[in-house]
Amino acid sequence: MKILFITHGEYLDDARIASGNSVRAYFIARGLAEHGIEVVHTYPEALGAPANPAPRPGIRVCVYQDREALAELIRAQAPDALILGYWELIETLPDWLDMPIVLDVVAPRILEAMYQEQLDLSDEVRRTLACYRRADRFLVGNQRQASFLIGWLILAGFDCRAAAPVDVLPISVETAPPVPVGIERQTPRVRLRLVSGGVSWPWRQTERWFERLALALQRHGTGREELALFSGGYLYAPAPAEPTGQPDAIPAPTALVKRFGLLPYGEMQRYLRDECHIGVELADENPERRHSQSFRAMEFLRNGLPLICNGYTELAEQIRAYDAGWVVDRIEDLDAVIEAIIARPDSIAVKSANALRLVEQRFQYAETIAPLLAFLRAPRKATSGPPLVALAPVQPLPDRDANPESTAPPSAMDDTPVAPPARQPAAESLIESLPPRNWPRPMRLLMAVSQRLGRWRRTNAVILVSRSDIRPANHGAAVKIDRTAWGLSYAVKCVYLLSEDRSIYHEVRNGVFRERQFPLWLRYLGPNQARVLETLITAGIPASDAFLYAPVGDWSFIVRTLYLALKSGARTYQAEFPAYGRATVWARDLLGGRALLVEHNVEYQRLAEQTPDLPDHGLQLLKTVELAWCNRSDAVITVSETDRQRLLNAGVDPERLHVVPHGVDLEQFARAEPLDLHTLYRIPRERAILVYHGIYLYPPNLEAMEVMAAEILPRLERLGVSATVLAIGAFPPERTLHPHLIFTGPVDSVAPYLKGADLAVVPLQQGGGTRMKILDYFAAELAVVSTPKGAEGIPIDPAIHVRIADDHEQFAQAIAELLAAPETRRDMGAAAREFVAPMDWRSIATRYLELV
Incomplete structure (x- = not known):
């Protein structure tokens, strides 16, 4: 049997820096070859010429230049099945293929895409699903990845009722040659060396953890401890390097932190085996990290380095079960872990032996290959139905081309409320459909251009659209908005806070608020604010709260949000209170990105309770506004499960609803x-x-x-x-x-x-x-x-x-x-x-x- 293994990485060479794709392909190919399957490892020629076309029995290496050359290679090799080690490569395959395709999605691609500001997430989702539809079998690195993938396969059209076409094949290795372990590895200068690092991807934030680690070593150590950090850009990235994350930064202390560039694979193995004692795999928790399986962690374990890792990872369960390291649930616990290690250095040797045992029993490549072997013994094409995603795209634009002349009324998902009695201003005069389904073609073209423009200069900044009475923060809503902006400012490049005040906005960086002026021309754009409020009150909204609904009649919020988005590159828009969702959703639909809506209360219910004389048409208007913008936003945040349930019962899409409680300073x-x-x-x-x-x-x-x-x-x-x-x-x-x-x-x-x-x-x-x-x-x-x-x-x-x-x-x-x-x-x-x-x-x- 012959397998063509196509991946985005050279065949593993000890003399070269290795990518994760190369390591993954190497051990999968070895496992297949040792079971009698011929493997042809192939990759794009642009990555470099193969050092050895025939490195191991049963494995050959070749390169291809372009799509046509790949098609000819497949014809010439006539494999029984293809394995693709990188999801995008499936787009380069010829249409005439009739052999089974195995797609390795060991990295949760869609989760990674969320953190890459230069990407349009909705485009990436559609593209990824299109790739999935061409595959017949999928490999993942752990059980969480398998669970995550199933939903996407269903969207792509796979029938997963009986079984999903997914096999768990963890990142696998072999144990390094035996060497003295634990504290016996020490060099004359260093008593204890911890090691970590790697490519600084935007979804892997390590700075806080490394800083706390360095401080703990300084506090409890003897002066002969060291934290070694390797760092560098992605091996195959064009200049500038693809990762948008910053290099791991350690403000202090620096004396015991040693930095290195990325080493050739063989040299790295020798360094880990001979000079290091403990591996470190710590980062801030996020959805990508929860689903990940780290190549770095496996290299540490195979060289007998016990691991300090986060408790939220799936690997932590095995580290605990085998006593192969230390599991840290909170950053505050790091100090006690380091204190215990330095006080009992003999524990390192015990855990080192357990780390090798863990690799032998759970991650040995010749054993973990079994699910893939079972499929390849009888490879078959999958049968998939029509994709479900076409029925509900992830971030759709309204279908304006199907019937551009249609004058049909907006659907229930639109923000157009039911009309009040004739003596009141028509609700349609307050809230328009977004965008109108009957826009003429020039406007539709402008929309398309704006979406292209929105991909330019994207950053992780956040635009927060809110009421203006938040500084000083002397009431609950003000405290919540002020502190949310403050907290977010430590996690993103900048937070921009805008309100009904057309003259100024606030720029928040690392907790510091600075008042900025809008350009003079922008301050005078917008309808008369007093008349907007008068219209809202006439429509039935209580006078005391009419200012919270001003954005439904004041389009200047949209203009100012777009101005800040284009100026800053921000593509995350957060509305505080329902009506501010109009500006955030418009910005999302015009420039791309994500729109969040924060619900301090279920507002229409709150106002109904507090306003005994609230007219029915006013309540209906409040409810329609709130539910419409909830269902248009990408995510709706409630501060309690009670409010979440109320919105769910009122008809808000459950997939949008998330509970994030209030915080405290x-x-x-x-x-x-x-x-x-x-x-x-x-x-x-x-x-x-x-x-x-x-x-x-x-x-x-x-x-x-x-x-x-x-x-x-x-x-x-x-x-x-x-x-x-x-x-x-x-x-x-x-x-x-x-x-x-x-x-x-x-x-x-x-x-x-x-x-x-x-x-x-x-x-x-x-x-x-x-x-x-x-x-x-x-x-x-x-x-x-x-x-x-x-x-x-x-x-x-x-x-x-x-x-x-x-x-x-x-x-x-x-x-x-x-x-x-x-x-x-x-x-x-x-x-x-x-x-x-x-x-x-x-x-x-x-x-x-x-x-x-």
């Missing part, structure tokens, strides 16, 4: 010192201080304090409890609600106030979303008493984190009991602080980026 609370509130507000020391914070223009917050004054404080007095409530926040009422309820007005930072209080109270009766104030109280280690509504949307344990009270009497009783039990309050505060520990805004921001 843990660093601010850690730095804050508690204020002496008794002295500051002249409160007698015998009186306990209860605290609540919010903005009191928001009716639910004012109502909560009215309940506190009228119902709960009187009950506390009857129970003999002396307490004063500090209500922190802007726009307090002019009237006094109770002698022992003090409105402080806005403050620069709530953290010192919360840390100076005895107890937090949340007597909310209504409202939507998630109560961020509770997360702040948790960060301040305060015990909390709340109504069920006040704690809605937070997955807490009432027995541990918060006391939940269903009525006023229970609320007062819970306050009295906790004030009488300081140890219980301390325990609740500690549990609450642990609950929010993983919810820092920077961590929350990375979850947004995972969606794009």
